[in-house]
Amino acid sequence: MLLESDRLIIRDAKVSDAPFYFELFNDPDWIKFISDKNLKSIKETEKYLDDILLKNLQLGGLGFFTVILKKTNKPIGTSTALQREKVDYLDIGYGFLPEYRGKGYATEATKLIIEYVRNKFEQEKVLAFTMPENKASQKLLKNLGFTYVGLQNIFDDGEDSVFEYQFTPNTNLSNPLV
Numbered sequence: 001m002l003l004e005s006d007r008l009i010i011r012d013a014k015v016s017d018a019p020f021y022f023e024l025f026n027d028p029d030w031i032k033f034i035s036d037k038n039l040k041s042i043k044e045t046e047k048y049l050d051d052i053l054l055k056n057l058q059l060g061g062l063g064f065f066t067v068i069l070k071k072t073n074k075p076i077g078t079s080t081a082l083q084r085e086k087v088d089y090l091d092i093g094y095g096f097l098p099e100y101r102g103k104g105y106a107t108e109a110t111k112l113i114i115e116y117v118r119n120k121f122e123q124e125k126v127l128a129f130t131m132p133e134n135k136a137s138q139k140l141l142k143n144l145g146f147t148y149v150g151l152q153n154i155f156d157d158g159e160d161s162v163f164e165y166q167f168t169p170n171t172n173l174s175n176p177l178v
Contacts, residue, residue: 001061003112008105009068010079010112013053017066018046020075023097030095033134059083061120062090067109069100076100079113086152089164090117091127106140114144118167128163138163 003010013021022045024030025037039045049064056063059082067077077096084091092113094106117126128146130137138148146163 001065001116003065003116004070005108005112007070008108008112009070010065010109011068012056013049013064013066013078015046015049015053017075018042018049020066021045021049021078024078024095027095027098029098033131033137034093034095065113067094067096067105069105076105077109079109081113081117087127089123089125089127090121091129092117093128101136107144110140110144114165123167125164125166128165130163141165 001010001012019042022039022042025039025045037045037048039048052064062081062083065079065081066075067079068074069076077094077100080091080093082091082093092110094110094113096106114126117123128141129152130141132151141163142148144165146165149162149164152162
């Protein structure tokens with residue numbers, strides 16, 4: 001998978017991205033708002049990515065994707081498109097290194113992922129989950145047109161805020177800067 005905007009490239013994650021993912025997965029906000037992967041080395045992160053990439057191959061276009069800043073060709077974040085057992089629709093997610101937050105990159109990448117899901121999987125809606133205290137992520141989702149639908153136990157660590165984005169026939173997010 002390869003998606004592009006003016007500033008970003010989104011591609012399948014690679015094992016060679018392990019140093020970046022090690023840094024991202026150990027960011028205090030990632031641990032607080034997403035999960036603690038408990039990865040203590042780049043070698044452990046390589047193994048984790050190897051397992052994830054094998055699963056991605058079996059998911060037919062779903063999985064973890066690396067977000068790269070075009071200007072520097074440096075990984076700055078991750079986007080996901082996944083199918084959870086407990087829900088009927090695909091869900092999207094994102095996480096960025098601290099120095100790349102607040103610059104519109106998550107919004108830009110998420111628009112690309114939403115359009116990708118819409119075109120590839122022909123879903124009528126897409127979901128997103130956040131921890132109830134993750135106000136920044138909730139604000140981003142609302143700004144993208146997601147609607148809060150309530151709390152649901154999606155993961156094993158408690159209830160998450162559930163947001164959904166309903167596709168309309170004329171929705172076009174292909175220009176992520178609009």
